[in-house]
Amino acid sequence: MQSLGFSHWTTILVLAGSVFSAGCxxxxxxxVVSAKQSGVAxxxxxxxxxxxxxxSWRGSQHDGVVRDAASIPGDGFQWPESAKVIWTSDVPGRGHSSPIVVGDAVYLATALDxxxxxxxLCFDRETGEVRFDKLIHQGNFPTDRxxxxxxxxxxxxxxSDGKRLYVTFFNSQSIFATALDMNGxxxxxTKVGMFVSRFGYAPSPILYQSLVIVSADNSGGGYIAALDTETGEVAxxxxxxDTDSYSSPTVANVGGRDQLLISGDGAVTSYDPATGELLWRTACISKATCGTVxxxxxxxFASGGFPDEETVCLTADGERVWSNETKIYEPSLLSQGGFLVAVSDDGIGFCWDAATGELHxxxxxxxxxSASPVAIGDVALVPNLDGDLHVFRIGERFEQIAKYxxxxxxxxxxxxxxxxxxxxxxxxxxxxxLERLVCVQLIGDNVGQPVLIE
Structure with missing residues (x-):
């Protein structure tokens, strides 16, 4: 999830208040638009x-796993005590939009309140120089409340699909999706739909074939919509x-079919990503969630949330395999090498056997x-709210590798x-x-200045 940065007690009190005031x-x-009705091919x-x-959010498969061999260290690689800063670039405004990288460019969204x-914004991948700064919306921001x-x-x-960039914003009491070419x-x-906000809008768009899929769970009436990537027409x-929930969806091929998966509204739910048809719904987790399945x-695998606390493993058809009473609210889970790894909002790391749920x-x-971990081979990396990047081994025993x-x-x-x-x-x-985009060399010749951004 793009972090909402709640403190736990604030979350509990405000969400509890939303339950009592929901009727007002x-x-x-x-x-509702069916795939047959729209006629979008x-x-x-x-x-x-x-x-x-x-x-895209958490990489090409939305799971935080690095699959590019050039980014994975070889046998015998030693993580350095300090790492090399390649460049930094100032980011105007504020945002929890994570960077994406396509070709020789880095892209992210920001807001000047x-x-x-x-x-x-677009930055040169090699130098950090700003290539373009494109205004999407002017005015009509939500209130501070x-x-x-x-x-x-x-x-x-x-x-991004390499041809266009797709971005969503909450503006004018609605969710808008905008497509840009790679030059901005x-x-x-397209106005995707109305949105009644309690804490703001968090989900990121995802791509499936020729569709960009946008979710918007909210108390005014939640929805998921798929838009044609070329025209923006609703497919x-x-x-x-009617639950305020904040998770981004994902598409995964499990059980021999593509499934659009999302948590929240008291369940993990699966849809056909081509049509939006419900495949299955398993009651679990909680009403409000943040992490991506x-x-x-x-x-x-999924975890969350408020008011209930659960981490769950399901089959491809939504049947429970195992579950426990651990809540991972803002950060998303990470699965690598038969292990399921998580870092809770309050800084507790967990590692389970993915097949059985046994706690290692x-x-x-x-x-x-608030951030979600990523995996480079058998190593997890995740930054915390103090600005420290923690690097640790994914395995049966906890091994702290580095802290930058x-x-x-x-x-x-x-x-x-x-x-x-x-x-x-x-x-x-x-x-x-202020905010900055930083490029840090992790793999390669790590002789250079320490990672310290003031």
């Missing part, structure tokens, strides 16, 4: 991405519940976390590209918080 909040009727698009690209501007003080007006991570020129913009839109080895270790890592100082805080998740880490961090200039 506005609602609307979701405009869905095409199996040839990918224009390379294996090195990190094109005083100017009420929501923008998309509609966005949590630790959240932002640019939470969603951009998605607008191709189309289908389905209705969900992941799939590995024909199993589906539970360890206080340090600090509080990367900023004064870090809410977003990392992108990994050709052995380098791209991360949005908080810094300070004359005691004023």
């Amino acid at each position: 909040r506005p609602s609307y009727e979701v405009d 869905i095409k199996d698009m040839a990918s224009e991405l390379s294996p090195q690209d990190w094109p 005083e100017e009420q501007q929501q923008r998309v 509609e966005v949590h003080k630790k959240a932002t007006n640019a939470n969603s991570t951009i998605a 020129e607008e191709v189309w913009q 289908w839109r389905i209705k969900r519940g 992941i799939a590995a080895d024909e199993r589906i 270790w539970k360890k206080r890592i340090g600090g509080n976390f 100082r990367i900023g004064v805080d870090s809410y977003t998740s990392a992108a990994i590209h050709r052995g380098d880490l791209l991360l949005r961090v908080g810094g300070e200039n004359l005691a004023k918080r």
Whole structure:
């Protein structure tokens, strides 16, 4: 999830209040559109991405696992005591949109609250130089009451198919999806639907064949919609519940079929990504969740949330395999090498056997976390809210490998590209918080300055 940055007690109190005041909040009727009704043809698009690209939230498969061989260290690699900063670039405004990398460019979304501007930025991958700064929305921001003080007006991570960029923003009491070409020129913009906000909007768009899929669980009337990537036309839109929830969807091939998976509204739910047709729904987890569902080895994993606390493993058909009473709220889970790894909001790390749920270790890592971990081979990397990047081994025993100082805080998740880490961090200039995009060399010749972004 693009972090909302809640403290636990604030979350509990405010969400509890939302339950009691739900009857006083506005609602609307979701405009349901079937795939048959829309007539939008869905095409199996040839990918224009390379294996090195990190094109969306948590990478190409939305699970945080690095699959580019050039980014995975070989046998005998020793993580350095310090790592090399390649470049840093100032990011105007504020956002929890994580960076994506496509080709020789890095993209992220940001919001300038005083100017009420929501923008998309492009940086040169090698130098950090700004290539373009595109204004998407001017004015009509939600009120301070509609966005949590630790959240932002640019939470969603951009998605790209190599031909266009797709970005979602909450503006004018609605969710808008906008497509840009790779040079920042607008191709189309679509109002996906109305949105009643409690803490702001968090989910990131994902791509499936010729569709961009947008979720918007909210108390006014939740929905998921699929838009044609070339035109922005609605291919289908389905209705969900009336719960304020914040998880991004994912598409995974499990059980011999593509499944659109999302947690929240008291369940993990599976849909046909081509049509929005319900495949199955398993009551579990909680009403409000933040993390993205992941799939590995024909199993589906999810955790959350409020008010209930559960981590669950399901079959490809939604049947329970195992579960426990652990809550991982903001960060998403990570599965690698037969292990399921998690870092809780309050800094507790967990590692379970993915097949059985047996707990291998539970360890206080340090600090509080909003970002989701990524895996490079058998190593996990995750930044905390103090600006420390923690690096530890994925395995039966906890092994702390390294700890790097990367900023004064870090809410977003990392992108990994050709052995380098791209991360949005908080810094300070004359005691004023600002944001920077930092490129850190993790794999290769690590002789250089320490990771310390002030």
